[in-house]
Amino acid sequence: xxxxxxxxxxxxxxxxxxxxxxxxxxxxxxxxxxxxxxxxxxxxxxxxxxxxxxxxxxxxxxxxxxxxxxxxxxxxxxxxxxxxxxxxxxxxxxxxxxxxxxxxxxxxxxxxxxxxxxxxxxxxxxxxxxxxxxxxxxxxxxxxxxxxxxxxxxxxxxxxxxxxxxxxxxxxxxxxxxxxxxxxxxxxxxxxxxxxxxxxxxxxxxxxxxxxxxxxxxxxxxxxxxxxx
Numbered sequence: 001x002x003x004x005x006x007x008x009x010x011x012x013x014x015x016x017x018x019x020x021x022x023x024x025x026x027x028x029x030x031x032x033x034x035x036x037x038x039x040x041x042x043x044x045x046x047x048x049x050x051x052x053x054x055x056x057x058x059x060x061x062x063x064x065x066x067x068x069x070x071x072x073x074x075x076x077x078x079x080x081x082x083x084x085x086x087x088x089x090x091x092x093x094x095x096x097x098x099x100x101x102x103x104x105x106x107x108x109x110x111x112x113x114x115x116x117x118x119x120x121x122x123x124x125x126x127x128x129x130x131x132x133x134x135x136x137x138x139x140x141x142x143x144x145x146x147x148x149x150x151x152x153x154x155x156x157x158x159x160x161x162x163x164x165x166x167x168x169x170x171x172x173x174x175x176x177x178x179x180x181x182x183x184x185x186x187x188x189x190x191x192x193x194x195x196x197x198x199x200x201x202x203x204x205x206x207x208x209x210x211x212x213x214x215x216x217x218x219x220x221x222x223x224x225x226x227x228x229x
Contacts, residue, residue: 003065003143004084006045009170011037011096011104012177015127016191022106022126024114031119032127034094037106038086041096042143054094058139061086065145073140078132086141093135100227101132102181124190129181163218167195175199175218178226179206 014020014037023031028040035054042061043049051060062068066086073080083099095105106127109117121127161171176191176199184206187198200216207214210225218226 003042003045003047003145007041007143008084008096008098009174010041010044012098012129012174013170014041015104015129016173016177016193018121018124018190019119020127021117021119021121022109022114023117023119026119032106033114034106037104037127038094038096047143054088054090054092057086057088057094058090058141061141061143065143066141067144068139069142070138070140075134075137075140078134081132081140082142084143087135087137088139088141089135089137090139095135097132098129100178100181102129102178103132104129129177131181162220163195165195165197165200165216168193172199175203175223175226179203182206182226 014032019030021031022033024033027033027036032040035052035057039049039051039057047064049060049064051057058068069085073085078097078101081097083097085097086094087097087103088094093105095103097103104127107125108114109126110122111117117126163172163175170193172195173191173193176186176193179186179199179202180191184202185198186202187196203218203222204214204216206226207216207222212221212225
């Protein structure tokens with residue numbers, strides 16, 4: 001798995017795991033703030049980042065193989081964004097774009113504050129997946145030291161397997177996160193990586209809305225619709 005897919009998968013896993021919440025005191029695990037989340041995911045993916053907050057992310061990421069592609073992106077709509085892009089407001093906030101009109105971000109704790117909360121996500125929105133919005137961002141950073149062919153190979157293997165009831169694992173969790181981000185339920189336990197009856201119901205509902213064959217199986221066509229939003 002390449003750097004981009006590793007970082008995106010890491011962010012999605014953290015967002016789906018309620019043992020991780022928002023806190024600026026214990027921000028390098030198990031809780032995170034916005035910048036430590038993005039930085040840590042790329043460090044786990046193998047990049048030698050030394051940045052520590054939004055104010056020094058741009059310079060350090062440019063040093064480690066990112067390019068500033070702000071000029072090629074419509075920040076109001078998100079058009080031009082690619083999976084793995086880092087959205088940055090160098091004073092206040094950052095998040096990671098995961099494709100399909102969705103991003104992962106660490107937001108705020110259960111008290112609407114940056115410190116003093118309990119460990120873990122108490123609200124389901126301390127670290128979570130949501131639709132794109134313009135914070136406003138002043139910079140978009142894209143890791144470019146992977147060839148397009150290598151990135152596409154990773155995407156096919158991670159994003160487009162056929163999934164059905166009884167399957168489990170990180171790809172199921174990714175599908176569940178996308179379903180939840182579009183307003184479709186996947187069961188009481190959320191994105192747990194288990195393709196059970198509730199997840200199948202949510203997938204069938206999504207297929208119904210998209211006027212697809214309502215078979216409860218996530219194949220290439222359904223994946224494509226999930227990723228496009």
